[in-house]
Amino acid sequence: MTHHHLEIDSLRIALDGNVLLELDAHIGPGEILTVMGPSGSGKSTLLAWLAGFLAGDFEASGHAHLDGRDITHLPAEQRGIGLLFQDPLLFPHLSVAGNLRFGMPRATRDKPRQVETALEQIGLAGFGDRDPATLSGGQKARVALMRLLLSRPCAVLLDEPFSKLDTHLRQEMRQLVFTQLRQAGLPSLLVTHDRDDAASAGGKVIELTH
Amino acid sequence: MMLRLAPALIVTLLVAPILAGLAMAVLPAFGYLPALGGTEFSLAPWRDLFAQPGLARSVTVSFVSGLATTVVSLTVVLLFLASASGSRLDRWIRRMVSPLLSIPHAAAAFGLAFLIAPSGLISRLISPGLTGWERPPDALIVQDPWGLSLMAGLVIKEIPFLLLMSLAALPQLDPERRVAMARSLGYRPTIAWLKVVAPALYPLIRLPVYAVIAYATAVVDVALILGPTLPPTLSVSILAWFNDPDLSRRFMASAGAVLQLGITAAALVVWWCLERGVACLGRRWVARGGRQRGEQPLRLAGKGLILIATLTAFVGIGSLALNSVAGFWRFPDALPQGFTATHWIRALPSLTGPVASTVIIAAASTLIALALTLAALENEQRTGRHPAQGRLLSALGLLYLPLIVPQIAFLFGLVVVMESLGSRPNHGLVIFGHLLFVLPYVFLSLSESYRRLDPRWSQLGRTLGSSPNAVFWRVRLPLLLAPILTACAVGLAVSIGQYLPTQLLGAGRVPTVTTEAVALASGGNRRAIGVWAMVQASLPLVGFIIAVGLPRLLWAKRRGMRGSP
Ligand SMILES: Nc1ncnc2c1ncn2[C@@H]1O[C@H](COP(=O)(O)OP(=O)(O)OP(=O)(O)O)[C@@H](O)[C@H]1O
Ligand SMILES: [Mg+2]
Numbered sequence: 001m002t003h004h005h006l007e008i009d010s011l012r013i014a015l016d017g018n019v020l021l022e023l024d025a026h027i028g029p030g031e032i033l034t035v036m037g038p039s040g041s042g043k044s045t046l047l048a049w050l051a052g053f054l055a056g057d058f059e060a061s062g063h064a065h066l067d068g069r070d071i072t073h074l075p076a077e078q079r080g081i082g083l084l085f086q087d088p089l090l091f092p093h094l095s096v097a098g099n100l101r102f103g104m105p106r107a108t109r110d111k112p113r114q115v116e117t118a119l120e121q122i123g124l125a126g127f128g129d130r131d132p133a134t135l136s137g138g139q140k141a142r143v144a145l146m147r148l149l150l151s152r153p154c155a156v157l158l159d160e161p162f163s164k165l166d167t168h169l170r171q172e173m174r175q176l177v178f179t180q181l182r183q184a185g186l187p188s189l190l191v192t193h194d195r196d197d198a199a200s201a202g203g204k205v206i207e208l209t210h
Numbered sequence: 211m212m213l214r215l216a217p218a219l220i221v222t223l224l225v226a227p228i229l230a231g232l233a234m235a236v237l238p239a240f241g242y243l244p245a246l247g248g249t250e251f252s253l254a255p256w257r258d259l260f261a262q263p264g265l266a267r268s269v270t271v272s273f274v275s276g277l278a279t280t281v282v283s284l285t286v287v288l289l290f291l292a293s294a295s296g297s298r299l300d301r302w303i304r305r306m307v308s309p310l311l312s313i314p315h316a317a318a319a320f321g322l323a324f325l326i327a328p329s330g331l332i333s334r335l336i337s338p339g340l341t342g343w344e345r346p347p348d349a350l351i352v353q354d355p356w357g358l359s360l361m362a363g364l365v366i367k368e369i370p371f372l373l374l375m376s377l378a379a380l381p382q383l384d385p386e387r388r389v390a391m392a393r394s395l396g397y398r399p400t401i402a403w404l405k406v407v408a409p410a411l412y413p414l415i416r417l418p419v420y421a422v423i424a425y426a427t428a429v430v431d432v433a434l435i436l437g438p439t440l441p442p443t444l445s446v447s448i449l450a451w452f453n454d455p456d457l458s459r460r461f462m463a464s465a466g467a468v469l470q471l472g473i474t475a476a477a478l479v480v481w482w483c484l485e486r487g488v489a490c491l492g493r494r495w496v497a498r499g500g501r502q503r504g505e506q507p508l509r510l511a512g513k514g515l516i517l518i519a520t521l522t523a524f525v526g527i528g529s530l531a532l533n534s535v536a537g538f539w540r541f542p543d544a545l546p547q548g549f550t551a552t553h554w555i556r557a558l559p560s561l562t563g564p565v566a567s568t569v570i571i572a573a574a575s576t577l578i579a580l581a582l583t584l585a586a587l588e589n590e591q592r593t594g595r596h597p598a599q600g601r602l603l604s605a606l607g608l609l610y611l612p613l614i615v616p617q618i619a620f621l622f623g624l625v626v627v628m629e630s631l632g633s634r635p636n637h638g639l640v641i642f643g644h645l646l647f648v649l650p651y652v653f654l655s656l657s658e659s660y661r662r663l664d665p666r667w668s669q670l671g672r673t674l675g676s677s678p679n680a681v682f683w684r685v686r687l688p689l690l691l692a693p694i695l696t697a698c699a700v701g702l703a704v705s706i707g708q709y710l711p712t713q714l715l716g717a718g719r720v721p722t723v724t725t726e727a728v729a730l731a732s733g734g735n736r737r738a739i740g741v742w743a744m745v746q747a748s749l750p751l752v753g754f755i756i757a758v759g760l761p762r763l764l765w766a767k768r769r770g771m772r773g774s775p
Contacts, residue, residue, distance in 0.1 A: 075672075092768055102684070132770060148674075151675055
């Protein structure tokens with residue numbers, strides 16, 4: 001198991017001269033930091049900054065370090081940060097296996113084997129050739145999680161990943177996602193409206209005020 | 211790097227030739243063209259021009275047909291949209307928009323001519339039963355001196371154009387909600403649409419409407435087929451003067467081109483005043499609050515008029531097909547006595563060259579246009595610089611420039627420029643000329659889908675380790691394959707239908723199916739016209755069939771790729 005850690009240093013994001021959010025945080029390996037706050041308080045903006053997609057309208061100062069490396073100004077694909085969205089967003093033009101393979105680093109050995117193992121892990125053995133549009137909501141969510149893990153990120157950002165699932169499925173996915181992230185030793189930042197998410201993540205909680 | 215240059219390149223590519231072309235029309239119009247010995251400014255070209263017999267008539271027909279075409283087309287489209295209620299007929303008409311749009315103007319014009327000519331299909335169907343005609347009447351129905359058939363020919367082609375533009379703009383207005391709101395206040399649906407949706411829709415389709423005015427006032431190919439002959443429309447006269455072996459007539463042709471520019475501008479100004487007037491009257495009509503009266507006639511007109519226009523176009527194409535395989539066909543028989551392939555077989559040897567030229571020119575100009583469009587749109591995505599409201603307007607305005615400045619006014623100035631640069635007429639030059647018109651259409655057709663694609667797809671690709679280039683090839687292109695192919699089909703159709711740029715920049719030495727078909731207009735060999743016009747009409751259709759079929763084939767096993775992304 002690797003030991004990744006993510007640091008956010010005196011981050012300050014402003015929009016039209018008004019400070020939207022200020023944050024300092026350190027997330028250790030396998031830790032999940034939950035950020036909560038009302039709608040429009042800048043949660044998604046925070047994730048966009050970390051991932052490298054901050055829109056030009058915002059001004060940001062501060063630094064992000066991943067495993068000691070300053071990633072503040074790196075292009076998104078070189079940061080080693082993975083994202084899990086509200087929707088599974090499986091590429092509709094690729095098969096399930098194609099989706100899983102999409103993010104695997106070039107040098108990965110024996111990709112088909114790894115894809116098959118990943119599918120087995122989420123109870124979808126033999127689903128590789130399937131059209132993602134034919135999967136159930138829960139199955140899609142699990143494939144999206146596996147796609148993220150197979151891309152070998154060093155940290156993970158989650159933007160309300162469970163909000164669109166029904167109650168039963170939500171419980172199940174929380175279990176799966178948090179367990180997998182911890183097992184992989186990834187520092188994670190979870191953004192949510194749902195107190196149960198925070199409780200289930202079991203880590204520190206930061207409230208953004210507006 | 212290349213990406214960042216794309217927008218500037220597009221603007222230069224569209225604006226520079228037009229400005230240069232216009233300049234080289236204005237200078238000779240005042241006697242200055244050293245290559246032809248014109249070294250001093252003079253008003254002689256204008257004196258020659260105004261001494262031309264029938265000039266006033268030409269000018270009037272050009273001006274009136276341009277405005278009338280636009281009024282009729284726009285009215286039909288708005289009434290249809292107002293009365294559309296999602297019935298099967300409405301859906302059928304909506305589905306017919308693309309194929310109708312893909313029919314080149316010339317083919318549609320020939321189809322109409324074959325339908326309404328004294329010996330045409332309609333006259334045959336009602337003779338001798340209703341008319342008692344045993345031989346075709348001696349009436350000037352096609353090429354009538356007032357340009358009525360010319361207007362009719364333009365209307366059946368401009369309706370699908372304006373309809374498509376409106377359908378593309380409508381979703382952002384949320385028309386269902388607006389109409390529902392008005393209906394809850396007691397308005398009948400058609401009236402509700404006209405009162406609450408139409409005023410908001412018009413500003414969104416204003417530029418396409420201007421393009422229709424410009425096109426209709428200055429069109430050449432349709433006017434050669436359906437327009438009056440003695441005198442012809444101004445644009446046709448200009449072309450004749452320009453092609454006159456007596457090169458000194460080019461000065462007068464240039465003056466004519468400037469006059470054409472003025473006529474189109476005048477038509478636009480008159481339209482703009484009309485807009486004001488209608489807006490004022492319309493506001494009063496809306497404010498008066500009538501909710502019920504007129505619903506039924508408006509609804510009937512909305513459905514009836516567009517149905518007539520659509521059927522006319524299709525039956526016209528049908529009569530082209532019929533003529534191309536007709537054996538002996540006595541008047542007033544509705545059908546030929548026999549069918550034969552001889553016209554096709556006879557035309558085949560002369561078809562291959564022009565078909566190949568057409569395909570090469572269309573494919574090349576479309577590919578260049580597509581590459582430039584994708585580069586500009588991708589650049590927009592990467593810099594995150596979405597066209598702000600003001601810039602959007604100006605950028606869009608520039609895109610419309612080649613569609614609003616009459617072709618005849620700048621194209622042969624452009625020919626003069628090219629000649630003085632020592633560039634000989636060839637395929638390359640024609641491709642460049644087509645690009646001026648293909649590029650705007652490809653861009654307009656693709657930009658909406660490109661900008662609307664969920665940005666999370668590319669963010670996802672990036673966080674999964676793909677570079678921006680990889681994301682473009684592996685995510686954006688496949689997701690947008692269907693709209694990209696549609697844009698290509700539109701580009702191909704636009705190029706295939708071009709007459710004037712091919713004729714002028716190719717100096718008549720680059721024959722395409724369109725130039726050959728139009729050249730047949732004066733001859734009156736109906737069977738040959740049938741063959742050539744059918745070929746001309748079916749080439750763009752092949753493009754649309756591929757654009758619709760290829761994604762279905764490729765994504766047969768990907769349900770998520772059906773329907774637009
Ligand atoms: N591209 C943008 N340009 C300008 N302002 C933006 C942009 N994106 C978001 N904003 C603004 O920034 C603020 C923060 O938005 P953000 O999406 O981060 O909120 P959020 O906390 O994620 O809200 P929610 O819980 O609703 O998802 C909002 O006021 C929003 O309007
Ligand atoms: Mg958010």
